[in-house]
Amino acid sequence: MRARPSPDFPVSFSAQFDPAAARLMLAGDCGMDDAPVLAAALDAVRSAVPETLRVEIGGTLDLGPSWLLRALVLDLRGAGRQVELDGRVPEHLRFLDEIAARDVGSLPAPGQATFADRFAEFGGSLRRRVAGWYEALVFGGRLLESAGTAWRSLRRLRVPSVVRHMHETGVQAIPVVAVIALLISVISAYIGAQQLRPFGAEIYTVDLVTIGVLRELGVLLTAIMVAGRTGSAYAAELGVMKLNDEVDALEAMGMNPYEVLVLPRVVALVLVMPLLTVVADFMGLAGGALLTSYLIDLPWSQFVMRLDSSIGDTTFWAGMVKAPVFGLLIALTGTLRGLQVRESSRELGRLTTVAVVQSIFLVIFADALFAIYFLEIDF
């Protein structure tokens, strides 16, 4: 197709339009790489609209450039101008005429969005939103249904699968959760000690750290880490399975994807979240003890005594009961968004992001509800 003599000796292409003589001179061989040069010259001709035009072709033209030249020639001839091709007229022209004669419709015009288009787009997004809610309902229903059957027979719960997910989302998350909990307790102890010192109330740093970590920070930060780690993984895993038709394959084999894919993940995360929270709580308290001993010279034995008196019977449980709820929210959001992936890789990316953002939002929202509720019942 490239009729260049040899790539070892590229002849540089040049295109010049001489308006006075109404001549377009094309020198050298023109491949697609030279198309911008040609297009610029053709544009000059187009804006000048000469009465007559002589095109002198010195070298060969590849298919793409020939097509651009042909378009110009046809446009000018259509406007009643005289166009003459001279020199090495590309032999592709016959092929181009042939394919141009085929009736294949026309390119859809991009055009300006009219008011009707915008309205239709608005309606479309509304419809998709409602469809999304409906999908969430169907998702919830089918999950409950498969949970109901799994309740009756242990085999349906797929224990190996649950254990695998517990390992991936729980055991492997321990290091990062531990480090985050340690750091956050260091931060809160540091700020607490600094703010309380002017009042001579540094000892309350212990209360601040222990109550803060046990009631709120431990479980909340664990949930946020897990949302970023596991929520996204769930959405991406299921999304890729959707794109590969693996979900359809399961269904075609008579297996229930909710039972095989969704339920084990949800169960695993609900079981694992409290365990991770225990790790976070422990590391948080350790970090608090470490920092108070360093900042306010509080011996460890004193820290433990102070801790014992500051926390109530329910402080630990106020944090702990939230853990499975957060786990449930994260797992449901991740798997639901994963199963909503359709058609394209962009959808996969979008829904993975949505899964993380929404699960973090839901976790914090639920935490706020818990806070109000615990205050009301004095927990």
Place this chain on the structure above:
Amino acid sequence: MAAVRPLIVVRDIVNRFGAQVVHDGVSFEVMPGEVFGIVGGSGSGKSVLLRTMLGLRRPDAGTVAIEGREITAMDDRELRDVKRRYGVTFQHGALFTSLTVAENVTLPVAEVLDLDEPSLARLLELRLRMVGLPLEAAAKHPAQLSGGMVKRVALARALALDPAILFLDEPTAGLDPIAASAFDELVLYLRDTLRLTIVMVTHDLDTLARTCDRVAVLVDRKVIVDTLEGIVANDHPWIRHYFHGGRGRAVRAAQGDGRGA
């Protein structure tokens, strides 16, 4: 033909994955303007060979030269220039699912060339017409296309920079016989009118019989290259099985009238 320099020269290629040797001294040449078929059993390394020829994989030994330039010895920048000289279609189309057909086909041009919108639109129309796609398809996303159309869009994208060589990986896999034979005709038409050189990996015996001038068969980590008649007459057990099994009979039947072009 003797005076014509081969377009692609593959010399003594060795490819290994750990202890497993996939290719052990594979050599062949592809002549300008021919349709060159590559066949082989599953796991015989057809895709690895194709990736080696494309410069996507460096062989453990041996050389590949395209238009006299050794791509196996090139750095990435030189290789990029060579890559513009060929077009590739992948087995499953490998269209970018988040882009429309128009964006998919225009991408290689818009990426390397500084062209104005009207010219890009004209070139898009050319490529779609070349592969026989209805122009309305331009606004669609790959997920909305049939299998045959996906293959055609992939071909249009491969043709976007007027390549001298086309590499087609299983171009007719997954197409119904009508769509597959239409695709064969399209390949032959482009070859005849544009004098393209085409290298295709295929399992489709009909496509092989209809389009390929010469065939390379990968067996026992080596390659046997011959015309289709020669290959069919070869008495290597795997080749006999391949061409003389139930599916192969149709090819031999088609040989009488199939290869007029």
